[in-house]
Amino acid sequence: MSGDRRALTALHLLLVWALMAAVVPVFGFGLVVSAWDGGTGATVPVAVLGAALVLGLLTLAGVPARTVVPLCGSTWQRLGWAVLVFVLGTLGVLAGLAAYNEGVGLGSAGVRIALTGVPYAVAAAIFVPNRWVRLGALAALAAGVAYGGFIGPAQARQHQHEEEVARYREHPELLYLGAAPPGMEISRAEAGPASFTVDYRPTGDKPGYASLTVRPPLTRTPRCPEPAEKGESCTVGAHGDTVTVRDFPHAVTLTRRLQNAEAEITSQTLDEPALRRLLDSLHPLSDTELETLIREKAISHRL
Numbered sequence: 091m092s093g094d095r096r097a098l099t100a101l102h103l104l105l106v107w108a109l110m111a112a113v114v115p116v117f118g119f120g121l122v123v124s125a126w127d128g129g130t131g132a133t134v135p136v137a138v139l140g141a142a143l144v145l146g147l148l149t150l151a152g153v154p155a156r157t158v159v160p161l162c163g164s165t166w167q168r169l170g171w172a173v174l175v176f177v178l179g180t181l182g183v184l185a186g187l188a189a190y191n192e193g194v195g196l197g198s199a200g201v202r203i204a205l206t207g208v209p210y211a212v213a214a215a216i217f218v219p220n221r222w223v224r225l226g227a228l229a230a231l232a233a234g235v236a237y238g239g240f241i242g243p244a245q246a247r248q249h250q251h252e253e254e255v256a257r258y259r260e261h262p263e264l265l266y267l268g269a270a271p272p273g274m275e276i277s278r279a280e281a282g283p284a285s286f287t288v289d290y291r292p293t294g295d296k297p298g299y300a301s302l303t304v305r306p307p308l309t310r311t312p313r314c315p316e317p318a319e320k321g322e323s324c325t326v327g328a329h330g331d332t333v334t335v336r337d338f339p340h341a342v343t344l345t346r347r348l349q350n351a352e353a354e355i356t357s358q359t360l361d362e363p364a365l366r367r368l369l370d371s372l373h374p375l376s377d378t379e380l381e382t383l384i385r386e387k388a389i390s391h392r393l
Contacts, residue, residue, distance in 0.1 A: 095157070095158055098154070098155065098157065098158050099155075099158050099218055099220065099223060101154065102151075102152075102154060102155040102158060102159065102214065102218075103211045103214055103215055103218075104211075105151050105154070106148070106151055106175065106207070106210050106211045106214040107207035107208060107210065107211035108207060109147055109148070109151050109207070109210075110144075110148075110179060110206065110207040110210040110211070111203060111204055111205075111206050111207030112207075113143075113144055113147060114144070114183065114206045114207070114210075115203050115206055117140040117141075117143075117144060120136055120140055121133055121136060121137060121140070124136040141176070144176060145169070145172045145173060145176055148171075148172035148175060148176060148210075149165070149168045149169050149171075149172045151172075152168040152171055152172060153168065158218060158219075159171065159214075159217055159218055159219070160219060161174075161217050171217060174213070174217070175210055175213045175214050175217070176210070178209070178210075178213035178216075179209040179210030179211075179212070179213045180209075181209070182208075182209025182210075182212065182213070182234070183206060183209055185234075185238060186205065186206075186209070186234075186238065189238035189239070189242055189243070190202075192243060192246065193243070193246035193247075193249070193250065194237075194238060194242030194243055194245070194246050195242065195245065195246065195249075196242075208230070208234075209234075212227045212230050212231055212234075213227075215227035215230075251384075254384065254391075255377075255380065255381075255384070257281075257391055258281045258380060258384075258389065258391060259380075260281075260283070261281070261283060261284075261286070262374070263349070263350045263351055264281075264284075264285065264286040264304045264305065264306075264351050265281070265286055265304070265374060265375035265380075266286065266302075266304045266348060266351065266353060266372045266373065266374060266375065267279075267288060267302075267372070267373060267374075267375045267379055268288070268302055268353075268355070268368040268369065268371045268372045268373075269368065269371035270290050270368075271290065271300065271360060271364050271367070271368055273292055273293060273294070273296070273298075274290045274291060274292050274293065274298060274300065275290065275291065275292075275293050276288060276289070276290060276383070276388060277289045277290065277291040277388070278388050278389070278390070279383055279388060279389040279390075280389070280390050280391075280392055281389065281390075281391050281392065282391075282392040282393070283392075283393070284305060284306065285303055285304065285305040286303070286304045286305075286375075287301065287302065287303050287304075288301070288302040289301050289302075290302070290368075297359065298357075298359040298360070299357060299358060299359060300355060300356065300357035300359075300360055300365070300368070301355070301356050301357070302353065302354070302355045302368070303353070303354045303355075303356075304348070304351050304352070304353045304354075305351060305352055305354070306350075306351060306352065307347065307351065307352040308352065312326050312330045312331070312332050312345065312347060313326060313332070314326060314332060314334070321336060321337040321338060322334055322335065322336050322337070323335050330346065330347055331344055331345065331346050331366070331369070332344070332345040332346075333362060339358060340358055341356055341357065341358045342356070342357060342358075342360070342361065342362055342365060343355070343356040344356075344362065344365045344366060344369055346369050346372075348372065353369060353372055355368055355369055
């Protein structure tokens, strides 16, 4: 390919890209507005008129390439070329929209508008009878498929995961976890702006339940509520632990101060020593433990 033909080919592909980057977003916006105002009945004529206009502009854009693209040699050939470029390029745009809706990052609004013309330029390059131009088009197509189908979604999932972790870490002073009592496991956890709750249940079919809640301290110093509720007994231990025992239904509650929070563990089946051992095992929730809860879908976020 001579220098003049290379320059003309580059100008041809640049013209296709610039034209479609300018026209297709306007066309798409018109379809959205017509669908919003009048539904399908109003969208069809807009789609037909818009497609005819785009094909007409593409046909005109093929005129300068008559000497480098055989399909642009005559008016009818250029119209057929325009239809092929429009169909193939639109498929690429639709694939890009699908990837964008799945969270794949495509840059700023300006970048996304510029990218709109790329599938059409790639489609036009396929019809240039030059091996290197076609190889370049196939390379661009492969890069788009790799990013939109694999790299982009992986990055989107990682970004969503990081946002999810950051959301759970908004109040790290409340994120404490205790070792599950023997024969029990963590069934669910819930992080909120004013508390972190962890429920423990037996691993088998046996009955049992324990609930740990970490929250800001309710009082300045550990103390029992006054007056005491009927059917309950409450004592404050030497180390500041508050023990509350309810007669019916039977339940034991231990409350302990942490650094900037207060942990409360309640159970109807575990006794005081078992609950105390759970409080003794309290530790800040590690990244590994949080990752496990997220992976097992055992944690949720409450606003």
